[in-house]
Amino acid sequence: MVTVTPESGQEAGPGTGPAQPGHGEIGDLGAQLAAAFDAAVAADERVEPRDWMPDEYRASLVRQMAQHAHSEIIGMQPEANWITRAPSLRRKAILMAKVQDEAGHGLYLYSAAETLGTSRDELLDKLHSGKQKYSSIFNYPTLTWADVGAIGWLVDGAAITNQVPICRCSYGPYARAMVRICKEESFHQRQGYELLLALSKGTEAQHAMAQDAVDRWWWPSLMMFGPPDGESAHSAQSMAWRIKRHSNDELRQRFVDIAVPQAESLGLTLPDPDLKWNEERGHYDFGAIDWAEFWDVLKGNGPCNEQRLSQRRTAHEEGAWVRDAAAAYAAKHARQADRPAARPADGTTAEPAGHPATNHEETQA
Amino acid sequence: MTQNWPLWEVFVRSRRGLSHTHAGSLHAPDAEMALRNARDLYTRRSEGVSIWVVPSTEITASSPDERDPFFAPAADKPYRHPTFYDIPEGVRHL
Amino acid sequence: MTSNMTSDATGTAATAATGTDPVRSAAMALGDDALILSHRLGEWAGHAPVLEEEVALANIALDLLGQARLLLSMAGDEDELAFLREERSFRNLQLVERPNGDFAHTIARQLYFSFYQHELYSELAAGDGPFAPLAAKAVKETAYHRDHAEQWTLRLGDGTQESRARMRAALDELWKYTGEMFQPVDGLEGVEWPALEERWLATVGAVLERAGLTLPEGPRTGAWAAGAGRQGLHTEPFGRMLAEMQHLHRSHPGASW
Numbered sequence: 001m002v003t004v005t006p007e008s009g010q011e012a013g014p015g016t017g018p019a020q021p022g023h024g025e026i027g028d029l030g031a032q033l034a035a036a037f038d039a040a041v042a043a044d045e046r047v048e049p050r051d052w053m054p055d056e057y058r059a060s061l062v063r064q065m066a067q068h069a070h071s072e073i074i075g076m077q078p079e080a081n082w083i084t085r086a087p088s089l090r091r092k093a094i095l096m097a098k099v100q101d102e103a104g105h106g107l108y109l110y111s112a113a114e115t116l117g118t119s120r121d122e123l124l125d126k127l128h129s130g131k132q133k134y135s136s137i138f139n140y141p142t143l144t145w146a147d148v149g150a151i152g153w154l155v156d157g158a159a160i161t162n163q164v165p166i167c168r169c170s171y172g173p174y175a176r177a178m179v180r181i182c183k184e185e186s187f188h189q190r191q192g193y194e195l196l197l198a199l200s201k202g203t204e205a206q207h208a209m210a211q212d213a214v215d216r217w218w219w220p221s222l223m224m225f226g227p228p229d230g231e232s233a234h235s236a237q238s239m240a241w242r243i244k245r246h247s248n249d250e251l252r253q254r255f256v257d258i259a260v261p262q263a264e265s266l267g268l269t270l271p272d273p274d275l276k277w278n279e280e281r282g283h284y285d286f287g288a289i290d291w292a293e294f295w296d297v298l299k300g301n302g303p304c305n306e307q308r309l310s311q312r313r314t315a316h317e318e319g320a321w322v323r324d325a326a327a328a329y330a331a332k333h334a335r336q337a338d339r340p341a342a343r344p345a346d347g348t349t350a351e352p353a354g355h356p357a358t359n360h361e362e363t364q365a
Numbered sequence: 366m367t368q369n370w371p372l373w374e375v376f377v378r379s380r381r382g383l384s385h386t387h388a389g390s391l392h393a394p395d396a397e398m399a400l401r402n403a404r405d406l407y408t409r410r411s412e413g414v415s416i417w418v419v420p421s422t423e424i425t426a427s428s429p430d431e432r433d434p435f436f437a438p439a440a441d442k443p444y445r446h447p448t449f450y451d452i453p454e455g456v457r458h459l
Numbered sequence: 460m461t462s463n464m465t466s467d468a469t470g471t472a473a474t475a476a477t478g479t480d481p482v483r484s485a486a487m488a489l490g491d492d493a494l495i496l497s498h499r500l501g502e503w504a505g506h507a508p509v510l511e512e513e514v515a516l517a518n519i520a521l522d523l524l525g526q527a528r529l530l531l532s533m534a535g536d537e538d539e540l541a542f543l544r545e546e547r548s549f550r551n552l553q554l555v556e557r558p559n560g561d562f563a564h565t566i567a568r569q570l571y572f573s574f575y576q577h578e579l580y581s582e583l584a585a586g587d588g589p590f591a592p593l594a595a596k597a598v599k600e601t602a603y604h605r606d607h608a609e610q611w612t613l614r615l616g617d618g619t620q621e622s623r624a625r626m627r628a629a630l631d632e633l634w635k636y637t638g639e640m641f642q643p644v645d646g647l648e649g650v651e652w653p654a655l656e657e658r659w660l661a662t663v664g665a666v667l668e669r670a671g672l673t674l675p676e677g678p679r680t681g682a683w684a685a686g687a688g689r690q691g692l693h694t695e696p697f698g699r700m701l702a703e704m705q706h707l708h709r710s711h712p713g714a715s716w
Binding site: 073076077080083084085086087088089090091092093096097099100103104106107110145195198199202203205206311314315318319320321322323324325326327328329332 | 494498501502504505506507508509510511512513514517518520521524525527528531537538541542561562613614615617618619621622625703704706707708711713714715716
């Protein structure tokens with residue numbers, strides 16, 4: 001059953017609710033629920049957390065959202081690698097803000113995944129133990145400053161191509177998180193492009209640095225769309241459920257078509273001799289992707305798999321005493337004050353007791 | 366032993382004159398930290414002027430089973446909505 | 460911004476920093492504080508104890524970097540000053556260059572510095588000197604930094620036995636770097652340094668008391684002498700920090716980024 005949740009209540013005027021199966025009818029309730037679910041999804045209704053949904057749909061969503069969230073937080077590492085070496089203060093500020101956004105995106109996505117009853121801690125445990133994956137692209141190293149630009153332009157560009165359709169994904173919380181994320185991602189892609197442009201137009205050494213980075217990141221970026229349609233394990237079902245809206249190959253083609261003219265404007269080349277415009281198809285043809293490399297990196301044999309996971313684990317383990325301390329403090333003070341936590345009293349901001357010095361009303365961004 | 370921080374729902378008033386709207390959720394050990402984390406996370410692009418945080422466990426929601434009896438009565442009262450009424454053409458400010 | 464590697468960038472930058480223009484010299488002292496602490500906080504990216512704290516620490520680092528850019532621009536070209544000066548020409552407090560250590564060390568450093576910075580900027584904002592407009596904007600940021608440090612000091616001090624011990628150790632270790640904060644800075648003539656120090660001791664002391672901690676005891680003279688960082692005398696880790704921060708910029712003389 002697809003319910004109209006309170007948050008969409010304003011629009012829920014007469015006749016906007018989805019058709020409901022009859023009440024009290026005897027029969028196969030499971031089949032009825034499944035049929036209602038399928039019909040709602042087919043009608044482009046949003047599924048909300050407390051709705052009935054098939055177990056496989058739930059599992060598939062958790063898997064995808066978790067992988068997506070993990071990718072955001074592991075994805076902080078290759079770029080954070082350059083924060084301390086950024087060559088100008090302006091670039092340093094941009095990069096810090098970008099890496100911060102990625103932590104934020106991870107948080108939005110873990111929150112969305114939690115609406116399905118899986119806690120962030122469980123998901124992090126699965127990441128740390130290697131049971132859940134993150135995007136393989138982050139198992140490649142950032143060797144030069146230009147890699148920061150290549151990640152912004154190509155990796156974030158590919159991610160946006162993948163993610164924009166998810167803004168219309170059938171699962172409400174995921175779709176809403178993606179709307180927020182996509183807005184912020186466009187800043188990421190632009191800063192990457194601008195960074196590469198500055199290098200490409202800069203000194204000979206800078207230009208060479210930019211070209212080298214694009215040469216290294218181009219193919220892994222194409223792999224980000226996943227295996228070809230015929231070999232993608234989850235694609236067909238995800239499409240039927242409208243978790244996914246376009247096939248891997250379709251999105252990959254879309255990305256190539258967008259990237260080729262952008263590369264020309266950058267004054268950089270893409271490392272594919274077979275890349276050329278196909279008048280008949282109305283698309284760029286491109287060379288064969290080395291899927292052996294893709295599977296190899298996915299299996300854990302990429303240049304940075306161990307490093308990325310081990311840094312993540314270490315940060316988590318070394319942070320345990322901090323999280324424990326805050327939890328212990330909260331427990332102590334909840335007992336002492338015996339007050340309900342953060343309850344808005346009069347339509348203004350919830351004002352925690354005991355902190356007259358800090359004014360949370362109109363918290364400024 | 367690691368204790369997990371509870372989940373909080375975050376409501377943000379994007380500007381004066383608008384009500385607080387659900388923005389998402391986050392983890393925090395207590396209300397004070399939840400407010401601060403919410404400020405950092407959900408208003409870092411000036412998206413808000415005021416924030417509420419509520420422990421997720423404190424929210425009572427209508428369950429899917431209750432949904433029909435709960436909301437159905439509203440659906441058969443179209444007279445609550447302005448579009449229910451036909452107004453002759455030319456009548457303005459109504 | 461085009462930088463150049465003339466002798467001015469290295470050899471005589473030290474002279475420039477202590478040069479005749481007191482406003483420029485004060486801008487450099489305050490700007491270097493913000494720049495160096497921002498850099499240290501930036502090192503946390505990807506290593507914070509919890510995701511929410513990644514976002515919080517980055518926010519503070521970004522505020523500080525914004526302040527640094529405004530201040531250094533008052534003293535000259537921001538990138539030239541950040542990337543082409545040698546260690547001896549930096550005018551920041553030793554406190555802000557101290558390595559991050561564990562989270563307690565970072566919070567203790569934040570506590571000491573943000574309470575100082577907030578008091579100082581409040582005073583500058585209230586005056587009519589050249590730093591008043593900038594300080595008026597910055598106090599809103601420093602108020603938040605102070606609050607962040609306070610909240611964590613309470614939680615670490617009054618959390619678990621382990622967190623308390625770590626916080627205690629961090630406060631003690633960094634204590635000796637706090638005396639330098641109250642040495643008069645050229646170009647900030649209106650500031651009442653002894654009164655500032657008293658307010659700092661009172662406010663930091665009050666937070667520590669609520670956290671079940673006390674102000675450390677012992678000398679507060681820094682690694683060399685009070686005023687060392689402001690005179691361009693720094694601690695050993697600072698040189699390595701600068702090497703990392705400056706190497707790319709310096710590898711491409713005259714390049715734009």
